[in-house]
Amino acid sequence: MDGIGEVQLIRKARLNRLRISVKSTGAVSVSIPWLFSFSRGEAFLEEKMEWVINTRLKLEKQGLTRKSLMPGYLFSTRNFKYHLSPSESDRIEVQVRPEEQSVVIGYPGMASLQNPEISDKIRFAVEGVLRYEAKRYLPGRTRELAQQLGYSFKAITIKNNKTNWGSCSGLKNINLNLHLMRLPDRLIDYIIVHELVHTKIPNHGASFKGKLKSHYPDSDELDKAMKKFRPGLI
Secondary structure (H helix, E strand, C coil): CCCCCCEEEEEECCCCCCEEEECCCCCEEEEEECCCCHHHHHHHHHHCHHHHHHHHHHHHHCCCCCCCCCCEEEEECCCCEEEEEEECCCCCEEEEEHHHCEEEEEEECCCCCCCHHHHHHHHHHHHHHHHHHHHHHHHHHHHHHHHHHCCCCCEEEEECCCCCCEEECCCCEEEEEHHHHHCCHHHHHHHHHHHHHHCCCCCCCHHHHHHHHHHCCCHHHHHHHHCCCCCCCC
């Protein structure tokens, strides 16, 4: 399609209306109800072309588009260094090596890392290990900080969010991003305490900022440090 490249048209049996999605890779797909024609899907895409282009630009501006995967070192967490390595296997394999404090993601050596199917499987594998790490550490650390600082919450959920590091609902349920594991410990604690403060102050007004500063006098510097990272995978 002119201006946006190749577009995937997908028919879905249980869908009742046309839908367009733009992935973090920039790939565009149109989901079409089973009884609709492909030409109707193409016409819908033409109608929404401005939205598609603007969405792509927004993702690029926010730094949410994915970087190309390259073999070698990927990143480090509290527990491991993650590496991507070609192998003789015909599938994606994950090797966790505690004695070496490393995680090796093996992929078919003959496959291209630019292949969306391969790159998606690699990211799924990496995120699986990150989720395991996060579930083993973040809930317990949140309980420790809540007890130390005098906060309470109802439940904690680990999520794979692309746009935020954490959130707190009006019911005092806390969501934390599994990608927090890629941050230094002090920044992990800072995000956790940020959400704990939200259990008492739901907004980001002066009271919230003052309370957060009482725990972290250098909160302004920590906010700047957080800008060097982004949720979501490589």
